[in-house]
Amino acid sequence: MKIGDFARKYDMNVTTVRYYVEHALLTPERKNNQYVFNNSCTEDMEKIIRYKSLSFSLEEIELLLFLEKTSKFKDRIVLDIFSSILKNKKEALEQKNQCIKNTIKELTYEIENLPHSCESAKDDVNGIPFTFIPYMYCPICSSPLRLESASLSNNKLTSGDLSCACGYESHIEDGVILCDGYTQSTPFKAFKNIESVVSITEEFGKEYRILIDKAYMWMYHQIPTGDEHRIVMAGPFTFNFLLKYCQEFSRNTTFVIIDPSLKRISKMQKYMKEFDFQTVFIAGTLDKIPVRRECIDIYADDFSSVNCIFTYNKSPYRYISPLIKKKGMVAGIFTDYGKAPKSIMNFKKDHPDFIPANMSLPKIKKNIEENGMKFAESKLIGRTSGREKEFRRQIDNEMIPVLGFRAVKK
Template sequence: MELGLLVPGRHGNLYDFSEDSIEDIRWIHKLKEMGFLLKEIQKVLSLRRTSNWVEPQEIAEYLILLDKKKKSLREDIENIKDEIARIEEEEKSFTIETAGDKVLVGVPLKALEYLRCPFCGEAFAVEQVQMNSRYIYNGKLACACGYALEIRDGIVLSPGAADEADGGADLEREKYKDLPASVVTMLQRSYNFLLHRVSGLQLYDRVVMETDINEFFYLYTHFRKIENHVLFIITDRYPQVLRMYKERIEYLKLDLDILYLADGSGDYPLKKESVDLLIDYFSSNYRETARGESMHRQIFKYLKRDAEITGCYFSGKAGERQFDKMQFLEEMKENGYALIKERIIDCPVEVGKENRLLMYESRKEDA
């Protein structure tokens, strides 16, 4: 009716669909079944309404419209065939890619100098190892005080790792599935902020750490964009989460040194003051929720005096939990860190219109 395809009479607030209107509806359905668009149908109906379908000129014009539509549909068929062929080629390329060999990696030998007993601070003795010139795949790291780590399939398992039977591991990456487009856009803005900050740092032969990747894992999609002469330390309490990501990263065939550390205690078996860059991609939020504790008090002891932190912090209400940006920044300041750069954006309505996302970079005030 808005386009004038149907023009019923009116009696007050009521429409009166006459036999002519019913016939128009029949024509509209018939033309839609032939693939005509509403604007094209409008032109056919105009011809019909201004003729009796006996005038040679109007009939000829209608036949021209039919022929034009037929040619257009045939072109669509050919285009669709081409698109299907491209899809099939894409399917083949991904089948080949995913079926290819992965590059099996383990604990980088260069990472051993950064592993320390969390109780006495001493280095570990390496025992019963399966290794090559670059990686340790299986074995044991033992401290004289009795504390020990297991290396299994290239992952360091500490006594603080979660039981594999624990059902909290997000192996299907449910947090990423079915996200509204507005939320994905928000995450992309945070990606861009972090990448801009990280790419401006001199990271050659440095140590970059990201924790609690069962929640969100920033580095997973950004390894290629960061200097590759880096030791990456990736931690999570769930060994199966680390195993899942490790296998996926191995298929990428990246020439990287990554230490996968399964530990949920927060007292990591790492050397104090060894990390140059900490990526806090909602890890602070996770620790507040899961453990009721500040990430700063536990993680900062592993950072060098000139280390930097960059990340994202969700400020607002999520379920029954309230996250306070001002308290987060105050705790950071109490630990000697000052903001270098910050940006605050509103969260989309799907996340909560009163909520905010803090993207930040900080550094020791006396560094």
């Protein structure tokens, strides 16, 4: 039997069979410079499969087969050694089994003691902080907005109508500013868990998640510390940076979170409520958000540029840059899918109109600088190894660089 037929018989690839041959677990004959697998190889393969099912490592299997082949179990000393190996494995599995049972008990306890409701433990109402009213301006003519039919609770706007003489209108419902262009569900489709916000990174492999965490740390360390009042903006399509680091900011910080999806904004409301910060939630497209120009101190580009390019084929800086005050800054993360040409084309399954050539840090840099900012720094945090699948659309063993970047408003 040739190597390909032998591999198919046991539903494994040829590389695995060659590995077994190279490590003397299988000893086929060679005819005409090819391996020929006989009945002896079949018997050995059955034993390998059997021992693997008993949780033996290949190194242990190699020793077991060596002892069996050299002694045929006719040597009492060898038989005792063989028996000892089996008994040791049995004891190890029993200990492991006990550990698993103990862990299951602990998990059962944790499950039984989970909160019965997903509702926030905070009693505070959702609403726009009263202190943010002076920052609500028309995105069309840059005039202060008129607020009518307002409902207030705990110094927050829970509902109301915003309008401008130029014709612009938006509304506040359940503490969210609803602008033209908002949708119930997200237009960004590249990742399955995007609506859940918190679980989005669960779609990524371990290496990718570690690099993202390192990039988040780098982003945070670029942001100046201080107790003065600052406004920090994030979105659209933001991931977990704010949820991970918001508690490190001064209590004088006001967060502004924007997204076209009302479902995502509602999720962020629940999560941010636990941290008890002054937070403004806006659902709508970037060109319609009612925020005064030059009032944002820090913009956290937490995958927003990457995800806007997937969704709209452009970065958000045409609309974000005018909102950032002079000497305000951007701290961002960029995953260079452009370095994975097959994988990036695969994203067209989610966004058929996506143009892969737009996914490049130099283009984001150009867009930032065209909109009155200085691209100050970029840093390679690391790259995936390609050994494992790190994201849903990955093809083969393509590697993804993860970078951090910083920009400053002139």
